[in-house]
Amino acid sequence: MTANNPTTSQRVDSKKAPEPVGLYPHARRVGNLLFLSGVGPRQRGSKSIPGVTLDENGNITDYDIAEQCRSVFDNVRWILEESGSSWDQLVDVQVFLTNMKDDFKTYNEVYAEYFKDNQPCRTTIEITALPTPIAIELKCVATID
Structure with a gap:
């Protein structure tokens, strides 16, 4: 990003959050805004998902939504911090639940x-x-200094 063009987009990838499951970055900075891609509860470097029990076919047999929430929030925090933003700079959060x-x-x-x-x-x-x-x-969307 250059000072002459504040709308230039800069890719940001976290070394702590789980690897994306597709071809996208963890976040993208545009000006003083940071846009996070969808963040789930998975753990980096592992196929395990906190709070989820799967059968041999990969189907969910049980899950703990509280544990998944905490893991998602931790992953978001890591991405924010590694991007130069912070939890306090979150301005918009869209939450997707499979069982409201x-x-x-x-x-x-x-x-x-x-x-x-x-x-x-x-x-x-x-x-x-x-x-x-x-x-x-x-x-999520956050501001960034």
């Missing part, structure tokens, strides 16, 4: 723990499925 009916209350409680001091705009959407066997994914 059963998971919203617990998700909302964990969300309140993490966002007690910083309260960005938020949209929560129920979707049928995500690309990996997870129950939550976040899409």
Whole structure:
């Protein structure tokens, strides 16, 4: 990014967050905004997903939405920090849940723990499925200095 062109886009990849499951960066900086790609609860360098139990065919047999939420929030924090931003600079959070009916209350409680001091705009959407066997994914926008 150059001082003469503040709209130039700069790719940002985290060394702590899980590897993307497709051809996209963890985040992209444009001017003083940081746009995060969808972030799930997976762990870097592992096929395991915190809070998820799979059968031999890769189908979910059980999951803990609170554990997945905490893992997603940690992954978002790592991407923000490695990008030069911070948790307090989040301005918009889109949350995708695969089971709003059963998971919203617990998700909302964990969300309140993490966002007690910083309260960005938020949209929560129920979707049928995500690309990996997870129950939550976040899409975020933050400011960056």
